[in-house]
Amino acid sequence: MLIRQPTLEAIAAGAVTTVFRRWDRPRVRPGGTQRTSVGVLEFTAVEPVDLAQLTAQDALAAGYADLAALRKAQEGDGQLYRIRLRPAGPDPRVALRSQATLSAAERAELAQRLDRLDRASRHGPWTAAVLDLIGAHPGTRAPDLAERLGRETLPFKRDVRKLKELGLTESLPVGYRLSPRGQAFVRG
Template sequence: MLFKKVHLQGIKSGKITFAFRKWQKSSVKCGSLLHTSVGLVEIGKIETISENDITEQDAIQAGFTDKQQLLKSFTPNSKGTIFKISVSYHSADPRIKLREKMQLSEQGFTVLKKKLERLDNYSKQGYWTNKVLLTIKDNPNLHAIGIAKLTGFEKEWLKLNIRKLKNLGLTISHNVGYELSPLGNEYLRKQYFGK
């Protein structure tokens, strides 16, 4: 579930408390937390409603000037059910604190290494994690297409899997490209140079 930046700011400030989506079926669950650029957004009550049930106040609480603007936000000719979703700001993104770690204990290193080995072992691409981390380290702010060319991995697969590295606190995503986090650099230092 994606949000426009202006809506994320509204959710963080508490001005926006609803989101409306037109889907074949709900793609979020009540109680789930979504990683966004402003932090974690919590999904609350989800209900199906008709266009007629949407009020002007609902539209304002969803970040629109009026009901008409909200209805125009749905993809033209989109079919499906309208979902009214309660949203609220939960907390800062925990990955930020994690990725800023400059020190990595032996135990922390071992745990991280096992997680990366699991990603490698369950991938049809084979051992990819270190290859991608080293490519990002050597080419900071390079976009996914560039990393794909250097590594031989398909771009969309790569973007999805770099997100897994980000969830472990090892990479930072920018508007264009990626870089290793302090934790990512520390992990590679320990991996290749020991203490």
């Protein structure tokens, strides 16, 4: 679920505890989590609601100035859902990617996972080439990096996200860079 940065910051500060979305079916579940730029969020309730049932308390919980502003923002098609959420801790990838040294066992495990990603790929081995490219060109736009490898941008970005899950890369405002963990792995 896409949540804008100002809303994420308000959630982290405790000022916003509810968001609203119009969907054909719920896209999140109570007890589910989502990693964001401000840490992990936990969804505590997902309830269908009618626009007419919204209250001033809903508006305050969602960070709107008043009920009229909330109702205006929620007009549209699809079922309206009230999603209650809360901060659930830091993104575990932050600690993982800051790891600047790797034990032999950690290095072997990472190599095994990267090998699995390479074997599962329809376009052949890619992990080493992408790590080397990001290491050599930090902060470069994803379309430019993808072009250097002769790849389409969206599949390339999906692959970079897989490396990010392993704590090897991190996103920048533009492009990516190797994390300390990624640098330690590449250095060998």
